[in-house]
Amino acid sequence: MPRLTVVIPAYNESAVLAAFHARLSKVLGQLPMTCEVLYVDDGSRDDTWLIMQSLAAADPQVGTLKLSRNFGKEAALTAGLDRVDADAAIVIDADLQDPPELIPQLVEQWQAGYDVVYATRSARAGETSLKRFTAAAFYRTMDIMSDVAVPRDTGDFRLLSRRALAALAQLRERQRFMKGLFAWIGYRQTSITYLRSPRLAGRSKWNYWRLAQFAIEGITSFSSAPLKLATWTGMAASLSAFLFGLKVLLKALLRGDPVPGYPSLMVVILFLGGIQLLALGVIGEYLGRNYNESKQRPLYFIEEDHPPASQAPLHTEATRQS
Numbered sequence: 526m527p528r529l530t531v532v533i534p535a536y537n538e539s540a541v542l543a544a545f546h547a548r549l550s551k552v553l554g555q556l557p558m559t560c561e562v563l564y565v566d567d568g569s570r571d572d573t574w575l576i577m578q579s580l581a582a583a584d585p586q587v588g589t590l591k592l593s594r595n596f597g598k599e600a601a602l603t604a605g606l607d608r609v610d611a612d613a614a615i616v617i618d619a620d621l622q623d624p625p626e627l628i629p630q631l632v633e634q635w636q637a638g639y640d641v642v643y644a645t646r647s648a649r650a651g652e653t654s655l656k657r658f659t660a661a662a663f664y665r666t667m668d669i670m671s672d673v674a675v676p677r678d679t680g681d682f683r684l685l686s687r688r689a690l691a692a693l694a695q696l697r698e699r700q701r702f703m704k705g706l707f708a709w710i711g712y713r714q715t716s717i718t719y720l721r722s723p724r725l726a727g728r729s730k731w732n733y734w735r736l737a738q739f740a741i742e743g744i745t746s747f748s749s750a751p752l753k754l755a756t757w758t759g760m761a762a763s764l765s766a767f768l769f770g771l772k773v774l775l776k777a778l779l780r781g782d783p784v785p786g787y788p789s790l791m792v793v794i795l796f797l798g799g800i801q802l803l804a805l806g807v808i809g810e811y812l813g814r815n816y817n818e819s820k821q822r823p824l825y826f827i828e829e830d831h832p833p834a835s836q837a838p839l840h841t842e843a844t845r846q847s
Contacts, residue, residue, distance in 0.1 A: 528611035529612065530562070532563050534565045534601035534605055534618070535564060535569065536568070536595060539571045541620055542576045542619055543580075562586060562588065564581075566589070569595075574591055585834035586834075588608075589829070593825075599702070607694060616682060616685070618682070643717075645676060673708050681703060699824065
């Protein structure tokens with residue numbers, strides 16, 4: 526009988542975990558396969574870990590993993606997938622915006638021969654117009670700039686086959702953009718569409734500052750276009766400045782008019798200075814990425830690891846490094 530593991534990274538999700546697990550258990554109970562659940566606590570500061578432990582105590586198919594601190598969702602997701610020893614894994618958030626009831630459709634496509642089955646949002650209920658606009662702009666920007674085709678309007682909710690998991694485990698870069706990594710590994714991929722529901726309880730951890738950082742992370746991880754853009758912008762600015770200077774010189778030589786003074790000089794200086802700082806900022810982003818990668822720090826540290834009671838421990842080491 527095939528085995529399926531559902532990985533749920535969570536950070537401060539105590540308000541919704543019990544309701545999520547009740548819906549998830551009902552869905553998994555209907556699947557004709559052995560199902561396990563792995564909750565990953567990404568250094569929560571509320572009762573998330575205690576609730577995870579109570580769920581594991583009541584259900585032998587539930588395992589729990591606690592990171593030593595908040596490493597971020599991408600690292601928590603990686604930690605959970607590193608510990609999957611099944612024929613397939615499903616990644617889903619605990620906030621119930623991604624309905625567990627779609628899992629049978631993901632499994633059906635996997636059994637049809639696909640290695641990655643991702644869920645694409647047809648609409649995003651419960652979100653502001655600004656949030657929907659910025660999300661759409663990000664995915665379309667990634668589609669244009671990225672060297673890898675990242676599916677539009679698609680989050681982390683997806684199924685990965687065993688060989689897709691094995692391929693993903695080889696990608697140990699420190700600056701992780703999981704949506705891009707899922708696409709980068711290739712293999713046969715397909716999608717299903719769904720209406721994303723509003724968050725059941727609690728608050729989103731993604732403010733606009735974190736979303737902006739996440740967007741920069743995604744673009745710089747899978748595209749060198751910003752570096753090329755800085756080059757072309759610099760060339761265009763230099764050409765514009767040269768043509769403007771030539772115009773001023775010819776005007777002074779041919780018509781005897783005085784060279785424009787302070788206002789035009791300040792405009793040119795501020796324009797060129799802004800372009801230079803923008804280019805330096807782009808270069809700094811890529812340089813910082815190389816710096817972080819060169820340190821080769823582990824992606825995460827684990828404080829507690831409790832596999833499902835229905836199986837033997839999968840791993841005994843306290844950390845995963847590569």
